[in-house]
Amino acid sequence: MREGPLHRPGQPCLLCHDDAGNAPPFSVAGTVYIDANSLQPIEGVTVTLIDALGNRFSSTTNCAGNFFARPGEYSLEGPIWVNMQRGDVFREMDTPVYRDGSCAGCHGDPAGPASAGHVFLIDDPEVEEVPVSQCH
Amino acid sequence: MSLSIRCWPRSGAGLLLLLAGCAPNLEAQTYEHEAVLAAPAAADFPVVSDALLLSCGTLDCHGQAGRNLRVYGYGGLRLSAPDTPAGDPTTDLEYLSSYVSLVSLEPETLSEVATLQADPNQLSLVRKTRGIEHHKGGQRARTGDSLDRCIVLWLTGKFDSAPCEDVVNAPRPNSE
Numbered sequence: 165m166r167e168g169p170l171h172r173p174g175q176p177c178l179l180c181h182d183d184a185g186n187a188p189p190f191s192v193a194g195t196v197y198i199d200a201n202s203l204q205p206i207e208g209v210t211v212t213l214i215d216a217l218g219n220r221f222s223s224t225t226n227c228a229g230n231f232f233a234r235p236g237e238y239s240l241e242g243p244i245w246v247n248m249q250r251g252d253v254f255r256e257m258d259t260p261v262y263r264d265g266s267c268a269g270c271h272g273d274p275a276g277p278a279s280a281g282h283v284f285l286i287d288d289p290e291v292e293e294v295p296v297s298q299c300h
Numbered sequence: 301m302s303l304s305i306r307c308w309p310r311s312g313a314g315l316l317l318l319l320a321g322c323a324p325n326l327e328a329q330t331y332e333h334e335a336v337l338a339a340p341a342a343a344d345f346p347v348v349s350d351a352l353l354l355s356c357g358t359l360d361c362h363g364q365a366g367r368n369l370r371v372y373g374y375g376g377l378r379l380s381a382p383d384t385p386a387g388d389p390t391t392d393l394e395y396l397s398s399y400v401s402l403v404s405l406e407p408e409t410l411s412e413v414a415t416l417q418a419d420p421n422q423l424s425l426v427r428k429t430r431g432i433e434h435h436k437g438g439q440r441a442r443t444g445d446s447l448d449r450c451i452v453l454w455l456t457g458k459f460d461s462a463p464c465e466d467v468v469n470a471p472r473p474n475s476e
Contacts, residue, residue, distance in 0.1 A: 214473040215473075218473055242437075242438070245472050245473050256472075258374075258375050258386060259354065259358050259375040259376065259385075260354075260358065260472075261358070261360060262358050262360055262361045262437055263360045263361055263436065263437060264359075264360035269359075269360055270358070270359035270360055270385075275384045275385075275386075276378075276381060276384060277377065277378035277379065277380060277381055277383055277384065278359065278363075278364070278365060278377055278378070279359070279384075279385070280359065280384065280385040280386055281384065281386075
């Protein structure tokens, strides 16, 4: 498995990227895809986290759709509200994050009674358009 | 252990729990123990559940099937397919399932709280929510705030929907 910021998109990052893991710890991390029916990642999405005290942190997705926050940059102090923006397209999570800093902990595929499905930006691909990512 | 539930609509102690003793060999069992227990009104629970869902029932907390306290509904754990967290509104069966999950946690103590024979702090639900007892999710309410009043007033038969609605309708942090 290659290492680096492009690896393992869509997987629960903090399984390894926590204090007990063997990878640099993250406080929040995840992957953003183009829409609910696509596993095509989007780069350049600004993911903004706002915690219970109003503290804000923003991170931008790379070409694998991955984004992350390190503990020194942002500590998870739930509840955390999350929104995403790329250009004119803006999307907010319906519910806050309380404990799990891995987006994929709740946003695994397929969507079902216990999973919200992968994180996506575009609600209607026919109305909202963004360029897809091209990782090299 | 078998558990049967009788619902009485909207009374201070609106539910009876009949708990039959553990009986690994029913034929050999020569006695039957039944306890009649009170519980808060199921009819008032939906708005309480809505407040709990937002405060406690996300998929990374009590919106997980592995939890003793499970809160089902929109934005969190759904009771059955094809519902998804972002799908249809919370169903009546999900409200009932959340209710059963909550009243089944500590039914004897709950009965005493519902009939005003015990302090609400006797319940793990209240202690954990108030941060009196260790809670992985941390302190979720302070005594007297909206979530606390929503829960405790319902538990003690003095239900008031207003604090629950305050929790549900609280503005999210400015995201612009």
